[in-house]
Amino acid sequence: MINKEKLSLLLSELKSVSDLEIYKKTSDLKRFSKDFFEYSPILIDELKDCLADIVVRPLSVDSIMLVAQICHKYSTPLTLRGAGTGNYGQCVPLNGGVVMVMTGMRKIRKFDLKSGEITVESGCLLRDINDELIAHGRQLRLLPSTWRSASIGGFIAGGSGGIGSVRWGFLRDPGHLQALEIITTENSPRKLKLNANDSEALNHAYGTNGIITALTITTAPYLKWQQIVVDCSDWNKAVELLNKFNCSAIDLYLGTLLENEIVNCLPHWSGKPSGKHRILLLVAPDGVSTIERLSRSVGADFYNLGPENLKAGTGLRELSWNHTTLHMRGIDSDWTYLQMLLPQPESEMMRKLKSEWGSNLLWHLECVRQNGVQRLASLPLVKWQGEEAINHLISQCKELGAVIFNPHTITVEDGGLGVVDSDQVQAKSNFDPKGILNPGKLKGWNIKAN
Ligand SMILES: Cc1cc2nc3c(=O)[nH]c(=O)nc-3n(C[C@H](O)[C@H](O)[C@H](O)COP(=O)(O)OP(=O)(O)OC[C@H]3O[C@@H](n4cnc5c(N)ncnc54)[C@H](O)[C@@H]3O)c2cc1C
Structure with missing residues (x-):
């Protein structure tokens, strides 16, 4: 939690930012400080009391840059949130601070007819991107079973694969993520365009090493499944x-x-x-x-x-991946799972x-x-x-x-292969030198900082 004095200074600066919604009601703070970590009784104990001090929802890249600057100035934790459908508390603020909800960033910026690549803002829902692609005879290669509600930024930063993985492997495989636009959290935040190579370190890093504002991904020809x-x-x-x-x-x-x-x-x-x-x-x-x-x-x-009838919401894809767990827990919440x-x-x-x-x-x-x-x-x-x-x-x-791939842990590394990825840590040094982005979730950084 931030102390009262700092909180009021922070708030007054945030209020001067245009294109920024601010939420302070306890019910909103609670709502935006949770994801689906309740699937893990271990994580419930660990995360149930975590609470943001302020929630903001930017509607433009400029407002994101200002939030980054203000949080940097007050050394305030800044945790990014898409639709909040993650399972391991990825977007839960461990140390309070500001939660920034990215769902106001929903523009589809470009579809490249020749390559089939699409460039979208990070808060776009996968469902909306897929609808747009179908109109061009294409579709997403990889989708979480939450594809109707989840954002592309949250999927890249917090997801791993799902529907389509039988053909297209996993999100971190080369060939899916082609470019990123990010904002750094520094004294003077920068807006950077990263190529496919440099984007790798931010792929599945839980938003710990850069704020993704837009991304370019590859797509597949449309097939009527x-x-x-x-x-x-x-x-x-x-x-x-x-x-x-x-x-x-x-x-x-x-x-x-x-x-x-x-x-x-x-x-x-x-x-x-x-x-x-x-x-x-x-x-x-x-x-x-x-x-x-x-x-x-x-x-x-x-x-x-x-x-499939994609408009109906009652297709086989809604019975697969972690939706199976969802349905089982609907019958008896004592069910948990492994991966x-x-x-x-x-x-x-x-x-x-x-x-x-x-x-x-x-x-x-x-x-x-x-x-x-x-x-x-x-x-x-x-x-x-x-x-x-x-x-x-x-x-x-x-x-x-x-x-x-343990779903009962909160760090990027423990939920993956258990090893520190030095490129992810280096990217955090480069783009988030004070370590304010989603603190506590990148083990490699925690080790370095202590
Ligand atoms: C029923 C159910 C089924 C699921 N099925 C799958 C599945 O099939 N495959 C799968 O991979 N996952 C699955 N998940 C997990 C989750 O839905 C996916 O990871 C989803 O893609 C997360 O998207 P989101 O927008 O909700 O992200 P959030 O949960 O809001 O955020 C996820 C992470 O991304 C970070 N983040 C969000 N936006 C940004 C940004 N703009 N820049 C940088 N970092 C950002 C957050 O800080 C957080 O660490 C499932 C979850 C549930 C509850």
Whole structure:
């Protein structure tokens, strides 16, 4: 928390900035100091009392530059927020200060007909960008399952992948983010244009090393994705089939496999539960017959739900990735989750853990491309039995060969591969020398500062 005297000085300077909305009501401070960290009971304990002192919402790049300058002058923490759908408290202000909500920055600046690249302001919703792209015969390559509500700035700074990862890998893979426009937090903030190379250090850095005001990303040709559901009574057969789809010569946008106990808890859009395990697919029209043939050849049930209706909000994509967790928590909030890349072959590891954890561990798999190779990732549902139990499960997964991306931690590094990225830390030195941006979230900087 900022002391009263400093707060009133800060506030009076912020009030002089045009194009800036200011929120001071406790209800607003609370609302804008939270994200979806409640999926982790560990993070609830850690973050529940964190509160901004002031919330601002800029409507222009100039006003962002002034906020950066004022926060720098008063050495006040400045935490950026998109739509606040992150899961690890990425936009929660650990030490109070100013939370800057970026959703007023929503212009689509440019679509390049030749390359298909699009340049947008960071507060643009992914849904709006996708609508714009479809009008040009293109679409987003990667989308979180929150694509209707999440901002592109928040996705780049806080997300990792999702729908499209089966074909396009993850956000940090070279080729997605082509350029950034950023504002630095210095005595005289600078507006910089970073090329693809220099942008890498700000990609998935939780807004700790620069304020993203606009970005250029690559896109894919538009395809009318067909929704397919495949039910399979045997789990190992279902995993084998999913792997087959993942590696076939078909264009997939989504490949999700859910254990039957999860299917029982989902909304009705994927069809009635059949007591079987369920594969959800988004596939190009010319891949449907292959999916049907491969499914029938192993005795699985095949259902063609037809093309997606993106206006409806009740498609298979809203049952995938962390939306599966959302629906399960809607039934019972004792469900939490893990995130991991499964070892190959996958079945033995899953069998071993299932035999120990029983129905307290439900498998949810997603097809992904990792370093150019088709793999299976997992976001298993885990019944909360305390911190010790989840840490034990994490250790078991690692021992059995999984790579864990821990969703129960608050730093960039601990939620990733656990290692400090010196380029991210260097970018923070260059663009945020006082360390006021989202303090506490970049471990490499914390180590350097102490
Ligand atoms: C039900 C559910 C499903 C989800 N599914 C997925 C999924 O499929 N894939 C996935 O990757 N994630 C997923 N997430 C997490 C989250 O939705 C995504 O990361 C989303 O893209 C975050 O966008 P946002 O606008 O809400 O960002 P926020 O949560 O507001 O912010 C995320 C991070 O970005 C920073 N930030 C925001 N704007 C800027 C800016 N302009 N400049 C610099 N830093 C900035 C913030 O400080 C914060 O650290 C899911 C979450 C939920 C609750």
